[in-house]
Amino acid sequence: MAEVKRKSGKPLQVNPHKLSQPMGATMAFLGVDRCMPLMHGAQGCASFAKVMFTRHFCEPIALQTTAVNDVIAVLDGGDYSIVESIKNIHGKLTPELIGLHTTGLTETKGDDIRGIAGKIDVPLVYVNTPDFKGGLESGWTLTTQALIDQLTEPGDRIDAQKMVLVPHVSLLPIEVEKLRELIESFGFTVVAVPDLSSSLDNHLGEKQASLSSGGVTVAELRQLADAAFVVTVGGSVKPVGATLQAKNPAIRHRHFNHVSGLEGTDALVAWLLEVSGREAPPAAVERWRKRLQDAMLDSHFSIGQTRFLLAAEPDHLAAMAASLREVGGQITLAIATVDSPILAEIDADQVIVGDLEDAENMSESYDLIIGNYHTESLAHRVGKKAVMRGIPNYEEVGSALKNDVLYEGSAYFLFEIANAAERMREAQVHHAREQIKRQGSGVRRAPD
Amino acid sequence: MSSKPKIKELLVESACEHNKDKKKSCNAPTPGATTGGCALDGAQIALFPFADAAHLIHGPMSCIGGAWETRLTPTSWSGRDLTQTGFATDITNNDVVFGGERKLAAAIDHIVSNYAPEAVFVYSTCVPALTGDDIDAVCKHRTEKHGIPCVPVHAPGFVGAKNLGSRIAGEAVLQHLIGTKEPEHTTPFDINLIGEHNNTGELWRYRHLLEELGIRVLSTFSGDGRIAEIRTAHRARLNVIVCAKSLVSMTRKMQERYGIPWISCSFYGMTDTSAGLLAIAEALGNADLIERTRALIAREEARLKAQLIPYREVFAGKKAVLNTGGNKAWSIASALQDLGIEVVATSVRKSTEEDKAKARQYLGETAILMTNPATQQAKVIDETGAHLLLAGGRSLYTAIKKRIAFTDVNQEKKKSYGGYDGLLVLAEDLKNSLQNPVFELVDRKAPWQK
Numbered sequence: 065m066a067e068v069k070r071k072s073g074k075p076l077q078v079n080p081h082k083l084s085q086p087m088g089a090t091m092a093f094l095g096v097d098r099c100m101p102l103m104h105g106a107q108g109c110a111s112f113a114k115v116m117f118t119r120h121f122c123e124p125i126a127l128q129t130t131a132v133n134d135v136i137a138v139l140d141g142g143d144y145s146i147v148e149s150i151k152n153i154h155g156k157l158t159p160e161l162i163g164l165h166t167t168g169l170t171e172t173k174g175d176d177i178r179g180i181a182g183k184i185d186v187p188l189v190y191v192n193t194p195d196f197k198g199g200l201e202s203g204w205t206l207t208t209q210a211l212i213d214q215l216t217e218p219g220d221r222i223d224a225q226k227m228v229l230v231p232h233v234s235l236l237p238i239e240v241e242k243l244r245e246l247i248e249s250f251g252f253t254v255v256a257v258p259d260l261s262s263s264l265d266n267h268l269g270e271k272q273a274s275l276s277s278g279g280v281t282v283a284e285l286r287q288l289a290d291a292a293f294v295v296t297v298g299g300s301v302k303p304v305g306a307t308l309q310a311k312n313p314a315i316r317h318r319h320f321n322h323v324s325g326l327e328g329t330d331a332l333v334a335w336l337l338e339v340s341g342r343e344a345p346p347a348a349v350e351r352w353r354k355r356l357q358d359a360m361l362d363s364h365f366s367i368g369q370t371r372f373l374l375a376a377e378p379d380h381l382a383a384m385a386a387s388l389r390e391v392g393g394q395i396t397l398a399i400a401t402v403d404s405p406i407l408a409e410i411d412a413d414q415v416i417v418g419d420l421e422d423a424e425n426m427s428e429s430y431d432l433i434i435g436n437y438h439t440e441s442l443a444h445r446v447g448k449k450a451v452m453r454g455i456p457n458y459e460e461v462g463s464a465l466k467n468d469v470l471y472e473g474s475a476y477f478l479f480e481i482a483n484a485a486e487r488m489r490e491a492q493v494h495h496a497r498e499q500i501k502r503q504g505s506g507v508r509r510a511p512d
Numbered sequence: 513m514s515s516k517p518k519i520k521e522l523l524v525e526s527a528c529e530h531n532k533d534k535k536k537s538c539n540a541p542t543p544g545a546t547t548g549g550c551a552l553d554g555a556q557i558a559l560f561p562f563a564d565a566a567h568l569i570h571g572p573m574s575c576i577g578g579a580w581e582t583r584l585t586p587t588s589w590s591g592r593d594l595t596q597t598g599f600a601t602d603i604t605n606n607d608v609v610f611g612g613e614r615k616l617a618a619a620i621d622h623i624v625s626n627y628a629p630e631a632v633f634v635y636s637t638c639v640p641a642l643t644g645d646d647i648d649a650v651c652k653h654r655t656e657k658h659g660i661p662c663v664p665v666h667a668p669g670f671v672g673a674k675n676l677g678s679r680i681a682g683e684a685v686l687q688h689l690i691g692t693k694e695p696e697h698t699t700p701f702d703i704n705l706i707g708e709h710n711n712t713g714e715l716w717r718y719r720h721l722l723e724e725l726g727i728r729v730l731s732t733f734s735g736d737g738r739i740a741e742i743r744t745a746h747r748a749r750l751n752v753i754v755c756a757k758s759l760v761s762m763t764r765k766m767q768e769r770y771g772i773p774w775i776s777c778s779f780y781g782m783t784d785t786s787a788g789l790l791a792i793a794e795a796l797g798n799a800d801l802i803e804r805t806r807a808l809i810a811r812e813e814a815r816l817k818a819q820l821i822p823y824r825e826v827f828a829g830k831k832a833v834l835n836t837g838g839n840k841a842w843s844i845a846s847a848l849q850d851l852g853i854e855v856v857a858t859s860v861r862k863s864t865e866e867d868k869a870k871a872r873q874y875l876g877e878t879a880i881l882m883t884n885p886a887t888q889q890a891k892v893i894d895e896t897g898a899h900l901l902l903a904g905g906r907s908l909y910t911a912i913k914k915r916i917a918f919t920d921v922n923q924e925k926k927k928s929y930g931g932y933d934g935l936l937v938l939a940e941d942l943k944n945s946l947q948n949p950v951f952e953l954v955d956r957k958a959p960w961q962k
Contacts, residue, residue: 075618076568077602078626079581084574106638106669107541108550109574115549116578124906131541137642137670149544156545168572169638169670172608195572196603196639268954269909438581441596456578 066398068407069416078421081375081436082401083455084195086167087113088203088233090127093163093189095258096211097279100128100159102149104142104177105167107131109195120456121264121464126276128153132169142175143183150186159275160282164190165207171196187282189214199402200455201300201377204233208257209307211285218311219289226291228308228315229256232298234380234454237265237464239473243297243323246332246470249349250340255284255291257304266464291315293339297323298379299406321406322383322469324477325390326356329470352471359475360391363482368392370485373423374412375435376454378404384434384453385410387474388481396429432485449488451481516648516666517683522676522761541673550669552637553579554677554758559633559665559685561709561734562742563587563595566629570616570647571637575669576600584926585710587736594629603639612645620654620662630739631661631689641668661739663688675758682706682762685733685742690766693743695730701796702730704748706763706774707756710735717931718779718789721812725805727792733759746770750795752777752788755839757864778839779930781847782816816932820851823939826946827852833892835885835903836921837862842871844902844921847929849874851939856896859885890914900946912955917945 086103090113093101103110110129117125130145150162162184166177171194181190191210193203208230227247231240241261244254262278269277289311296305296319305317323332333345344350371394374381378400385395395412403417414429416422420442423433427446433439436454443450457463467473549557552575560567560583569576580598587593601619603612620632632654636647651662667680695702703722708715715735722729730748731741751763751774763774775795777788786809793805831854834845841863845855857880860868871881880896882888889907892898893914901911902921911918919942929938945951 074622075601075615076622077573077598077600078622079598080573080576080600080602082573082602083577084572086574087577102544105574106550107546107548107673108553108669111547111549111553112574112578114547115582118905119582122905128544129541129546130543131546132670133541133672134670137638145543148542152542152544167574167638168603168608169642172639172642194605195574196608197605199573268912438598441581458582 066410066412066415069414069418070403070407072416072418072422077419079424079438079442080419081399081438081454082419083200084113085193085198085200085203085206086165086195087116088198088200088205089163089165089191089193089207090117090203091200091233091260092204092207092211092258093161093165094126094263094276095256095260095279096161096163096276096285097263097281098160099163099276099279100126100153100157100161101163101165101276102128102130102146102153103165103167104130104146104170104175105132106169109167109169116456119458121266122461123264123266126274130170137169137173142170142177142180146177146180147184150184150188154186157274160187162186162188163207164188165193165203166191167193168195199377201233201298201379201402201404204258205300205304208301208304211257212288212304212307212311215282215285216288216308216311217286220312220314221290222292222312222314223253223290224292225252226293227252227254228288228291228294229254230294230296230301230304231256231258232301232377232379234377234383235297235469236466237261237263238467239469241265242467242470242473246349247295247336249346250336250342252340255280255288257285257288260464264464266462289315293318295320297321299382299404300377300379321409322379322386324383324469325387325474326353326360326471327390328383328386329353329356329474332470349471352475356471356475356478359478363478364391366482366485367478370394370432370481371396371430373397373399373426373430373433373435373439373448375399375420375423375433375439377401378406380454381415382406382410383469384477385412387468387477391478393481397423397426399423399435432481432488434481449484449491451484517680522679522683549674549677551667551671551673551677551680552635552669554674554679555635555665555667555681555684556677557583557674557709558678558681558759559734560595561585561587562631562633562737562739563589563593564591564629565631565633565739566594566597566599566623566627567633567635568599568601568616568619568623569635569637570601570603570612570619570640570645571635572603572639573600575635575637583709584712585735586713586716587710589736589738592627594627597627599623603637608639608643611643612640613650616640616645616647617650617654620650620658624654624658624660629660631663633663633665633684635665636668638668638670641666641670661688661692678756678758679761682733682759686762686765689739689743691743691746691770693740695744695747698730698747699726699728700749700798701725701727701801702748703727703750703752703792703796704730704745704772705732705735706751706753707759708732708735708754712926712928714779714928714930714934717928717934718785721789721808721931722792725789725793725801725808727796727801733762746772748772750775750792752792754779755843757839757866778843778846780843780934782813782850782932782935784843784846785931786813812932816935819936820939823943824852826943827939830854830900830946831856831896831898832900832902833889833896833898834858834921835882835889835901835907839863839867839870840921841867842874844929845871845874847935847938848902850935851942853900853942855879856898857882857889857892859889861885900942911951915952915955917948917951919945
């Protein structure tokens with residue numbers, strides 16, 4: 065494993081791919097059915113997030129703001145703006161839950177949202193997510209913990225067939241659905257927390273959504289404590305296991321850093337066989353494993369000669385790196401948005417916490433880029449190609465339905481990357497030949 | 513002296529139509545019922561098009577994370593396009609506790625030595641505004657150290673909405689840049705384009721026409737703009753506000769300080785583009801120029817009308833409902849009318865009194881001005897028999913339910929519909945929408961539905 069450079073040493077971020085902690089909180093609340101995420105900050109805090117998610121998911125995004133202005137910033141401790149917001153939201157809508165999350169502004173002025181939440185008589189979950197700490201992953205995790213901590217009723221009874229699935233923030237809606245289906249195919253019932261698979265999965269809803277339209281229900285959140293297992297996927301959500309166990313110590317916790325590639329999926333399937341007591345998985349699972357094996361062999365030649373820059377959230381980096389490493393992909397540079405213990409486990413030449421300026425300065429070290437929308441222009445500048453993954457992705461439609469995980473998705477992922485690498489090399493070869501042609505004709509024309 | 517503008521003054525703009533009836537401020541946000549960006553957002557929109565200047569957000573990632581490299585404001589600047597380069601100090605806990613001034617100064621140094629900008633705009637945000645970082649002092653010191661203007665922009669989000677941020681940006685440029693440099697030469701036909709952001713290249717749809725007439729664009733605020741040019745803006749003969757009421761304060765102050773008169777125009781659609789060109793010529797007050805402008809307008813309109821002939825048949829008898837905000841309520845309507853589409857209703861929910869009056873004037877007495885389009889537009893479509901809905905993405909479902917064609921009016925964020933040639937692009941997009949079977953088909957009953 066590579067040495068991890070955890071501090072950039074720079075006084076600023078240039079071309080950042082890091083996203084803020086309140087944005088992660090918003091996303092988590094969008095995975096709760098009929099929820100109104102309420103960002104406690106200036107109107108722009110919510111607006112920036114809303115515009116980004118709307119463009120990324122190509123869907124209307126439910127998100128409101130307490131619209132803190134200069135007077136409120138000085139005089140109000142949060143009571144007025146939060147209570148007033150909830151009154152105004154309930155004037156038009158009947159959300160099942162208000163998802164109150166803070167920002168740098170309201171944390172700096174020191175609002176006591178816990179105290180205020182105690183005085184409010186509608187269903188509400190609050191979470192402190194200043195944007196001068198953490199990032200997208202921590203906002204998502206803190207919110208998931210808050211949902212469980214504040215809503216789930218303690219218990220001591222266990223339903224042996226019930227599992228709670230906690231995905232990390234970079235798992236896409238369709239990937240959460242595929243994970244759930246796999247676990248269910250072993251005879252379990254699964255509740256994903258949060259669950260973007262039915263809210264932001266690019267489905268045509270019944271009407272224009274003012275609240276989140278899909279996700280885990282508040283009733284389900286209240287009843288989580290009878291699960292036999294809590295399964296966390298991604299280093300960032302590992303602490304959620306203990307949060308749920310605090311509600312019922314009989315719940316068993318199983319953690320996976322990722323569920324990508326052959327080994328990653330094998331680990332999950334092996335565990336599912338063990339806990340379900342079954343001898344063999346469903347036939348479709350077996351079939352997809354064979355297809356992935358074939359995909360690995362078909363793609364290894366292309367991917368094995370490619371040097372990659374991966375730029376993503378830490379858990380997403382770990383997952384993609386694992387898939388690519390299995391077929392010889394050389395991860396010469398992995399750039400994480402924020403620091404995370406999982407970075408030490410990524411098999412790459414260099415792992416740094418940084419920005420896309422760092423990527424630009426190290427462009428000699430890689431051929432193909434995998435990262436968010438902003439890596440597209442990076443690719444143009446440094447003469448490489450980029451494959452879009454992560455948030456935001458403004459240029460492509462259908463990103464909620466990209467599946468890179470388990471046997472099936474890993475096969476798609478390898479094909480897409482191998483094809484992109486080949487096209488990139490073909491373009492380079494073409495370019496080189498054109499150069500030779502031009503030089504050749506120049507030489508021939510010279511004597512005239 | 514602090515460079516912080518007086519917010520009250522900016523909110524109560526004497527040259528603003530609606531302030532005649534003693535309204536206190538343009539908008540105080542309602543908690544839990546507010547949409548739209550903050551002052552910082554507005555300031556970014558106003559200034560980011562200066563591609564030869566660095567734009568440094570002194571704040572956490574929320575203030576830039578979703579916003580950089582999202583503005584399609586192209587530039588002809590041959591250096592690195594700094595509009596599309598994100599800079600943020602990424603304030604951490606440490607900076608909140610101990611102050612972020614040293615970090616900010618070091619960030620400016622990093623930018624100057626690595627990107628050689630013509631200026632650095634430093635945007636304050638809510639957190640450093642609360643913790644009290646002295647951005648003015650840092651900027652002043654760095655201006656002296658590096659010999660390029662470091663301009664503080666005091667637009668923390670909590671001071672207000674986008675509109676106010678745009679004014680604050682204007683104020684910063686007025687205070688720190690305009691009048692700090694003399695142009696190499698002047699002409700009697702020098703103008704500034706104020707509020708033209710060159711979104712999707714709209715400026716380039718008509719700038720060549722101005723040049724053909726001998727009208728020189730001395731500077732723009734800020735589309736395809738140059739810092740060196742905006743510094744000379746005080747020598748222009750005329751300020752032209754392009755579809756941006758929020759910058760009236762700026763032009764009024766330039767009139768007071770430098771005696772530059774101002775007019776307001778739109779370059780959206782054929783009628784408005786022609787009217788805009790003529791208004792500029794008339795304001796410059798040269799008989800020969802006016803004559804030549806009329807000739808150019810006649811030539812361009814004839815050319816465009818010929819090119820639009822194939823579309824006439826497609827649009828004949830077609831009715832449209834328009835649901836968009838602000839001046840677009842009438843400027844897009846005008847473009848649609850140029851294409852022979854009848855605009856039967858438009859939204860005036862977010863429009864100023866002046867915009868409402870204009871919408872009425874453009875659409876005629878029988879048209880419906882919707883004050884609450886979200887609830888009204890379905891009914892309006894039924895009543896008017898409209899064939900086309902132009903609106904933001906949220907209204908798509910209404911069109912599908914009513915089985916009429918839909919055009920996302922925010923497509924203009926990707927393609928330019930401005931000027932004469934933009935109308936052809938709009939015509940092509942609308943034709944494609946009207947002829948696309950998807951709106952009729954997508955909501956058909958599933959095989960298992962009765």
